[in-house]
Amino acid sequence: xxxxxxxxxxxxxxxxxxxxxxxxIIHILKASDQHLxxxxxxxxxxxxxPGITETTVxxxxxxxxxxxxxxxxxxxxxxxVYEITGEEHHHIICSSCGAEVEIDHNLLEDxxxxxxxxxxxxxxxxxxxxxxxxxxxxxxxx
Numbered sequence: 610x611x612x613x614x615x616x617x618x619x620x621x622x623x624x625x626x627x628x629x630x631x632x633x634i635i636h637i638l639k640a641s642d643q644h645l646x647x648x649x650x651x652x653x654x655x656x657x658x659p660g661i662t663e664t665t666v667x668x669x670x671x672x673x674x675x676x677x678x679x680x681x682x683x684x685x686x687x688x689x690v691y692e693i694t695g696e697e698h699h700h701i702i703c704s705s706c707g708a709e710v711e712i713d714h715n716l717l718e719d720x721x722x723x724x725x726x727x728x729x730x731x732x733x734x735x736x737x738x739x740x741x742x743x744x745x746x747x748x749x750x751x
């Protein structure tokens with residue numbers, strides 16, 4: 610079963626419709642090998658969904674993130690980007706060159722539990738993006 614079909618069934622099971630706009634945006638993000646900004650999603654979506662507006666893309670991205678179909682993150686310019694929700698992970702991004710490394714959520718699971726225990730909050734999203742300098746940029750700036 611395709612990922613798009615699985616996500617469509619997930620939305621329907623939660624009582625939501627799978628609109629052409631939602632389908633197109635999920636397909637665009639699934640086909641991408643990188644995180645995409647709302648503007649990048651809009652540029653791709655307008656090629657396949659005639660008449661789609663930028664506002665519709667932004668609202669659809671927000672909806673899909675709220676329903677946990679998409680995972681929002683920050684890119685190297687600290688702008689919002691999206692990816693299809695999959696394995697829980699986080700990112701470390703080089704502030705100089707933009708290189709990115711994914712961090713398995715298991716490394717931070719205890720931290721998240723402590724934050725919930727101490728704050729009384731229940732985490733509804735658990736994605737973190739860390740910024741720093743990669744080894745190459747640290748070496749070249751010395």
